[in-house]
């Protein structure tokens with residue numbers, strides 16, 4: 001039982017260490033709208049700290065889901081980085097340490113079922 005707890009704690013620490021306050025090595029500007037993300041194909045170097053700056057050009061599905069407005073920038077696990085509620089004209093930032101190599105999807109959980117708000121992130 002104790003082992004399982006320790007495993008869960010270490011998994012949590014492991015996952016949450018991708019978001020960082022370290023100085024970024026590079027900055028990537030992304031626009032998101034009903035037409036999707038631009039760029040929607042991004043390659044970064046493993047081990048670098050990347051500052052993602054995401055600007056919403058529209059409000060997406062807008063007032064459909066209560067407090068959920070605008071678009072999101074969600075990098076799927078193991079990164080599991082979520083930037084929520086980026087409203088039209090707004091820019092939000094997140095710094096991510098690119099610890100895991102491979103190909104990952106980023107998406108907007110609010111509207112990716114309706115609009116092509118999906119992109120590929122390659123960590124090499």
Ligand SMILES: [Cu+2]
Pocket residue numbers: 060061070071072108109110111112117
């Ligand atoms: Cu969206």
